[in-house]
Amino acid sequence: MDINFCTQCGKQLTYKTIGDEGEQKYCECCSKFYFDNPASCVLVAIINENNQVLLLKQNYISTKNYTLCSGYLKKGDTLEETVAREVLEETGQCVIPCEYVQSYYFAPKNLIMTGFIAYVKASEFGSSNEVDGLVWVNLDKAVTMVERENNYSGVHLDRCIDLIKKVLII
Template sequence: MKDKKFCPWCGLGLTEKFTEGRMRQYCCACALPVYENPVPATSVVVVDKDDRILLVKRNIEPKTGWWCLPGGFLETGESPEQGALRELREETGICGKIDMLLGVLTNEGRFYKAILMIGFLVRNFSGTAHAGDDADQAAWFDKDRLPEIAFNSHLSLIRIYYAGYRQHMADSACSP
């Protein structure tokens, strides 16, 4: 993660000040704290008919060479669903349809102090997976043969899918 050094409004150097309950970066000229907020990002758990999960092998920092879920930072002007499906298309060539929200989590970032990760489930899609932007490979993995996953938030979303979501579906199938 990187600290901001200059005020984004007036360009003067920042100092640190205890304000509103914690140490914050502060601009004396503007007399304002510079708040640090999590940056929103999306990711998608794409599941095929054999209950395998689509992963991409990263070719950019951070975590080059690691596998992760397709996804990326949300752009201004798009909804979380649009951002998630755009990243899916760019990274894997898959055109998907959002089934449901799987979870919203926070994760420490390399460039940002905190990332707000919005995870969706996609079960309906068209196209064949191939590596696109930011990825060397795109491949389907069985639950029992998952590689090490680059980000904790992605791993949590995969676990939410395999544990919580499927359990939830089983429970609803049993109820009258």
């Protein structure tokens, strides 16, 4: 979210140069800098022992297509802890290991999305009110079902499948 007013005194922010960072938003009154740092979330391709990916139906994102698991970081949590928490909350699966793949910048929300693969042994689905359906899908089919409009699920899934195929030589 863009901040234009000081959260302490309410005055409109101006700009001031700071070190190597260039011009940053600044409150003259409080001598305080404001940085438009991006928020941070994880984006997770969940893969089971049969090399299927878990796709989520989330009607608030798309009523037609499927997404990958995602969620915001909470204060005090590492990226890996966020992956494990979100995967469990949204799908009921326990992450065995997870691996960093690539990060993406989502401009509309000033959001850094850190992409992971999470390996799980398929188990019973949990219930989350953010998720309207869950389905295990073979990788080749998943690429045709995933949301690609205004969303990084498709790009991240493609990238993960490339990596998995390199390891498995399938």
